[in-house]
Every structure is written in C-alpha cells, then in structure tokens.
Amino acid sequence: MRALDGRKFLGARALLACLSFGALLSVLRGQDANWDLKNYHLYNAWAGLHGRLTLDLAPAGLQSFFNPLLDMPYFLLGTGPLQHWPRLLAAVQGLWYGGLVFMLFRVAIRLAALRGRTFGWADVWAVLIGVTGTMTVSQTGSSFNELPLALFTLSSLYVLLPLCADTSPRPSRRALLAGLLSGLAAGLKPTAVVYAPALALGLLLALGMRREAWRLALLFGLGALAGFVLAYGWWGWQLYELTGNPIFPLFNQVFHSPWAPAVGGTDRQYLPRDLGQWLFYPLYWLGKNQHLVTEVNFADARYALAGLATLALVSLPRLLRRRPLDRAVRLLLVCVTTAYVLWLCLFSILRYAVPLELLSGLLLLAALQLFTPADAAPGRWLVWAMAGTFLLLAGFSRYPGWGHVPYADVAFDVRPPAVKQGGLVLVVGQPNAYVIPFLPHAQDNRYIGLSWFTWSALGFRFDALVREQIAAHAGVVYAVLRDDAGDDLPLLQRYLPGSRLTDCAPVQSGLEQRRKGRDASGNLRICRLIPD
Secondary structure, rough: OOOHHHHHHOOOOHHHHHHHHHHHOOOOOOEEEHHHHHHHHHHHHHHHHOOOOOEEEOOOOHHHOOOOHHHHHHHHHHHHHOOOOOHHHHHHHOOOHHHHHHHHHHHHHHHHHHOOOOOHHHHHHHHHHHHHHHHHOOOOOOOOOOOHHHHHHHHHHHHHHHHHHHOOOHHHHHHHHHHHHHHHHHHOEEEEEEEHHHHHHHHHHHHOHHHHHHHHHHHHHHHHHHHHHHHHHHHHHHHHHHOOOOOOOHHHHHOOOOOOOOOOOOOOOOOOOOHHHHHHHHHOOOOOOOOOOOOOEEEEOOHHHHHHHHHHHHHHHOOOOOOOHHHHHHHHHHHOOOOHHHHHHOOOHHHHHHHHHOHHHHHHHHHHHHHHHOOOOHHHHHHHHHHHHHHHHHHHOOOOOEEEEEEOOOOEEEEEOOOOOOOOOEOOOOOOHHHHHHOOOHHEEEEEOOOOOHHOOOOOOHHHHHHHHHHHOOOEEEEEEEEOOOOOHHHHHHHOOOOEEEEEOOOOHHHHHHHHHOOOOOOOOOEEEEOH
C-alpha cells in the first residue's frame, strides 16, 4: 500500500479543506435552535455586553450566571454583519469542527513521528473514527461551545507531545503554552475543567515522575491557572462581588453564598445509577438510548472501544512480553483515562466528552499496534482493521439532532410584541430568555426569572431580592411564558398575589418553527399582569 506524505495534511491547503468541510456540514444541518441557545446562549451574550448581571435576576435560571465570553462572537455576528446571512453565520460556526479535524490530523502525525513510525492509512482511519463521533458531528454549527473547548484541549495535547522526546526544544515554554490553552478552555466553560488535570497527570507519568517531569507539570499547572484567570477572572470577580461565590451557584456548599442553598448546583441526573454503570458505562451506549448520558437518542460504540483499547494497553505489553509503552502513548493513555474518570464523577453528560471521543481512534490504533513488531512497518491487516472498524461504527452510530429549524431571512428571526419602556418582565419557565434581546428598548426594562432555580432559592437572598424588585416596581409588569409553564406559574401568585394575565400576544419566532411549518413554541407569549 502506497505510503502517505504526512506533510500534505499540515499545510494551508489541508487547513482550508478541513475548514470548508466544517462550514458545509454546518450549513447542511440547518439553523441552530437548540434548547440551550433559547435558554441562555443568546441572553447571556446580550446581558454580558450590556452589563446586566447586577440589573436582572436570573432570567435564564441557573445558567444566567455562566461566563458569557464564548457566546458573544456568535451573538454579535448574528445580530450584526451576518444578520441577513443566516447560512453564512452557520458556516462560520462550523469552522470550529473544521479546525478540530485539522488539529486531530496534526496530533496523529506528531504521535506517529514520536513513535518512530511513518504516518499512513491506519492513522487516517484513526482520525476519521474520532472526527465522525456522534457528539462531535452532532454539535457542529451549534452554540453549545463544546467544539471550541475541544479545539483548545486538543491543541494543548499537540503542544505537549514533543516533551515525550528525549530532546525537545524549549520544554518550559511548551509546558506553559499547553497549560495556558487548557486553562483557557476551563475558564471559558467549566465543562472543560477535567482536561487540564488529566493532561498534567499524563505529562507527569509519561516522563516517569522524575525531577524534570515534576518541573514541567508544575509549569503546565501555572500556565493552566493563568489561562483560567485570563478567561474567567473578570467574570468570577463580578460574581464574587455580587453573591460571595466566584462560580455561583455552582459548588455553593464550599463558598456558602447567602443567595442560594449550600448545594453543588451541578446537573447530576446522568451520573451512573449502579455499580454496573460505574464500571461499564460505555457498554450501555452501544444501542440506541435516551436520558442515559444525554437528553436525546444516540448510540455510539467509540467509547466502549476506547475502554477496551485502554485495557489492552495496560495489560498486553507484559503478557506479550513487549517493551513498556512509549512516552507518547503513555501521555495519551493517562490523559484519556483520567479525563474520563473525572468526567464520569463530575458530569456524565456525553456532550462534554468531545475530546475523549476525538482521541478514541488513536487509542484504538495504539492498542492494535501492540501486535505489530516495533521495528516493522504496519501491515495491511492494520489498515483494513481500522477501515473495517470505521465502517462498523458508521453503520451502528446514531446521531442526535439537538434542534435545528429551516433558515429564515434573518439569523435570529424573533419578533416579540412591544412592551412599554421601563417595564418589569417576569420570565416564567424555560427556555424563554432568548426573547429578551429582541424586545424593543430591551435595555430599559428589568428582567426576573421564575423557574426551578427560583424554587430552589426560596428563603435565601435571591428570593428576597426578587420580592424587593417586584415590590419596588411602580410600572407595568409583564410575563413571558408558554403553555407548559404550569410548575412555575404558582411563583407568580407567590410574588404577585391576586394578579392575573391579560392582553396576551404571541412571540413570532423562527427558532420555534419546525419543518413543514409546524409551530413548536408551545404558545410562547407575552402577557400583562394586573391585580385581580
């Protein structure tokens, strides 16, 4: 089989091809309209740009307190220069996926070189296995922001890999830069927090825990801390000044903000339910399932194969009387394993595991290479094994949709009814806060969320602030709600006893229009609240 020239995957043409593919895939998927976009990605970007943290009270629920930095570019493009070019906006958002494809090729080429092997077709299939994973492909073009975080994480690994060689140029700078990249990811969104410690431990164990290894791991940690502070420090300080908790409302059992109860605040509904799931969770994802590690239907065997590859890499070298794993593979193995364990304990939400999914093919290839003599070129069997695995995975994978709608004339086609300036708008239930940025004179109003987060904070400072703001308001009061707001409707009577809804007008929203013109808004509307 003809050898490949790895340099062709590194140049400007390769980058352009990857970016173009990502843009095209994103456009073909349609206009992003996922639940999180409508709940907080649009509102948080607008709120962050207009300094609403101290003015509004959680219109998007708990997520109102998330760092808005990564949401701002998408919002600014969609409401600015690309407002009337929704397909172009989708293409720009798809560039993150193209960047991931390009970076994973670079990681594979560097890994092969460090192992003294020529980059070949087996490596290409390993990359294709990773970049066609269900969570990676399904989030292409979306506002979830997991793909940008994965690009930072993958870039960090790419920078670290040369430290596995005996002679690496500027090792201190590499360790600092790699840490900075992983710290930026964690600061932009806490779902990436598991990858910095995983990379640091991987580096330490790959280099044998000698003095130089500890020094480089420490530099990596300093870089990660600097990146985290750079991306999150400005936001964390504002939260601390406002609530007393720099990551409010998360881990409030540690910071004890008076705004909310002393609980973790993280979504724990997808954590393993029993010992079997704790030990063998990826095996449960082989068949089509829902509400196990994600909200929607999916099936993916990549994680199970990565688990089997991990067991093989740990046990087979000794059984086969082969040399211990080389440093580069140890780095990859420890990083993926540690990140998986931390992810399992903290989140168990598969959308957050994109870096693990991307690296699954490379981990599988490393395991299969155990059966190839170290001084021999990879046989055709290895190429065919990787190609066959790719085809099997493609056939049995089930890709979730997350929520897309047909393209409208504008990127964010949201047309709410007018409300009077200086009004108080109560956002009842979720996901409704996306309407706020598109209200006429939106900055002149105040917004309060009445959701499960409000229920959870009853009797705490947040509850008192809601009461104070509503009692102090002398103007018109509105409510944004849907027909399914039943569980949160009693909050209206709690804070405005005896009030009733009147003069309701629908919110016209292209983000609620499904194919064939079906409306999925649940009668999304804005009503006035008046005393009974």
